[in-house]
Amino acid sequence: VLGIDLSPIQPRFVPANLEFQIDDIDEEWNYSAPFTYIHSRMMNMSIQNWEDYLRKIFE
Template sequence: MVIMTAQEQERLELQHYMLYDVTMEGELFLSPGGKHAKRVLDMGAGTGTWAIGYAHAYPEAEVIGVDLSPIFPEWIPRNVQFVVDDLEDEWNWTKRFDFIVARFLSPTAFRDLGDDHPSNGSSDCS
C-alpha cells in the first residue's frame, strides 16, 4: 500500500493526465461498452478524477469508485459514490456492474471480477 501524501496525490493526478489526456487524447475509456453503462465500477479510484469525469460525461450512470485510501474530494456529483475498500479482499457487491475500469492494479484485484460482471458487460484495463 502506498502512503497517500500530497506529493503522491499530485503524482496520481499527473498519471491520470498522461494516460487519458495525452495517450488517449481525452477519452476516458476505449471499450465501446462504456458509452451505454448504467452501473460503473472504478477499481483503484485514487483521487476520484476518472470517476468524476465519467459521471459528468454520463450523468445517467451510477459510478462507484473504490480505493484503499480515503483521499476522495469532498464535492462529488450526485451519481458518484466512493468506497474505501481493499479490492484484493472478497467482494461483497450485491448488484453487478455493466462497465469496470481498472488502472495500474495488482492482478489479484481481478480475482472476483467474473462474479460481479455480467456476461454482456465490458472492462477497460490499463
C-alpha cells in the same frame, strides 16, 4: 457510479451520482449488485493476485 479506493482521501466535489467506498479489492467482494463496467488504472503494482482479481471481475 461507485468508486473504490484503499485510501480515504477523496475529492470534495463529485457528481451527485458518484459514491466512494473505502475497500481493498484484494479482499473478498461483497457488493450487492453486479457491475456493468469496471475500470482500473495504474494497478500493476497494487494487485497481489491477478488471477483472483480477474475471476472476481467476471463472476
